[in-house]
Amino acid sequence: MALPDDPEDADPGLARERTRLAWARTSIAFAAVGAAMLRKELIPGLIVLAATPLVYAAGRFASHTPRGRPRPRRLLVVTVTVTLVAALAVVAAFLGHGPTSLRQLLHV
Numbered sequence: 001m002a003l004p005d006d007p008e009d010a011d012p013g014l015a016r017e018r019t020r021l022a023w024a025r026t027s028i029a030f031a032a033v034g035a036a037m038l039r040k041e042l043i044p045g046l047i048v049l050a051a052t053p054l055v056y057a058a059g060r061f062a063s064h065t066p067r068g069r070p071r072p073r074r075l076l077v078v079t080v081t082v083t084l085v086a087a088l089a090v091v092a093a094f095l096g097h098g099p100t101s102l103r104q105l106l107h108v
Contacts, residue, residue: 016063022057030055037096044092051085058082 030052037045058081062074 020059020063023056023063027052027056027059037066037092041096044096047088047092047095051088054081055085 025050030048032054034045037048039045058078062078
């Protein structure tokens with residue numbers, strides 16, 4: 001019996017599990033960054049925290065697809081959601097009051 005060239009062909013369920021876990025880690029990271037931002041900047045931190053459930057929902061939505069069925073609409077929804085979260089991150093960055101110099105950033 002020959003082994004498949006691609007490890008995902010041997011057990012395609014593992015790829016789905018890794019993807020689901022990656023989305024979960026990403027949403028946890030969003031929550032952690034948002035909480036850390038709250039210490040310095042309230043509004044940008046709240047924006048990032050508000051995006052956390054959106055990231056988690058996008059990952060759950062993307063991973064619930066029956067095997068062997070095309071999913072262009074699901075991929076479009078995930079793409080739009082990720083783009084929206086990126087736009088929110090840009091807004092949060094512009095609303096934040098970052099350091100005005102490298103010296104202020106490094107607290108020298």
